[in-house]
Amino acid sequence: MPDATPENPARRLAGIETEIAQACKVARRSRDAIALIAVSKTRTANEIRPLIEAGHRRFGENRVQEAATKWPGLRAACADIELHLIGQLQSNKAEEAVALFDCIHSLDRMSLIEALSKAMAKAGKRVPCFVQVNIGEEEQKGGCAIADLPTLLAAAHAGGIEIIGLMCIPPADVEPAPYFALLAELAARHGLSQLSMGMSDDFTTAIMLGATHIRVGTALFGPRPVG
Numbered sequence: 261m262p263d264a265t266p267e268n269p270a271r272r273l274a275g276i277e278t279e280i281a282q283a284c285k286v287a288r289r290s291r292d293a294i295a296l297i298a299v300s301k302t303r304t305a306n307e308i309r310p311l312i313e314a315g316h317r318r319f320g321e322n323r324v325q326e327a328a329t330k331w332p333g334l335r336a337a338c339a340d341i342e343l344h345l346i347g348q349l350q351s352n353k354a355e356e357a358v359a360l361f362d363c364i365h366s367l368d369r370m371s372l373i374e375a376l377s378k379a380m381a382k383a384g385k386r387v388p389c390f391v392q393v394n395i396g397e398e399e400q401k402g403g404c405a406i407a408d409l410p411t412l413l414a415a416a417h418a419g420g421i422e423i424i425g426l427m428c429i430p431p432a433d434v435e436p437a438p439y440f441a442l443l444a445e446l447a448a449r450h451g452l453s454q455l456s457m458g459m460s461d462d463f464t465t466a467i468m469l470g471a472t473h474i475r476v477g478t479a480l481f482g483p484r485p486v487g
């Protein structure tokens with residue numbers, strides 16, 4: 261992991277860019293094929309601003325409420341920010357999520373498809389979504405069961421929601437490559453071209469296996485405060 265001195269996120273960004281470039285070279289992929297999402301959950305606007313000043317524009321948050329307090333202000337100062345929702349979404353926050361975010365990575369159930377479909381129609385705004393898959397079939401983990409994926413995709417389509425790809429968070433503390441490979445296979449099977457996978461510890465592996473969106477927090481901002 262790159263040097264995590266909190267005072268220099270721009271330097272850490274450069275370090276991550278180097279790692280991405282190396283992985284792209286090995287995988288014979290173009291750097292342009294990978295979107296780096298800076299995961300700014302728990303970080304203050306003051307911590308985020310240096311990355312914006314360094315030219316970074318793509319950010320991820322996991323809570324609607326937290327994003328609503330930080331991002332309208334940051335966006336007022338920088339028009340071309342792209343904001344991704346990467347955390348679980350409650351149906352009653354669908355309208356707010358549609359208003360705030362440019363992309364949603366956590367669509368994982370029927371009730372949320374209904375809520376998002378309504379919210380998008382009401383707002384007159386179509387927010388592209390990833391379907392989150394519970395790729396390790398873990399109890400208590402977000403994401404739809406692999407077996408439910410076809411039904412969910414059909415329902416999203418019927419509801420007018422644009423599904424651009426699949427997202428996963430593999431089980432902790434085991435080799436993630438087989439899970440990334442499985443997600444890629446599921447996406448290919450359903451004709452989906454985008455893959456949101458890979459975090460601070462495993463984004464180079466994810467790039468080798470086809471990730472188009474990597475979600476990196478700790479390696480950019482340093483360790484998150486506990487609690």
Ligand SMILES: *Cc1c(COP(=O)(O)O)cnc(C)c1O
Binds near residue numbers: 429459461477
């Ligand atoms: C927090 C989070 C990340 C970033 O994790 P790091 O290990 O800090 O890079 C990525 N994806 C999701 C869904 C997260 O909640």
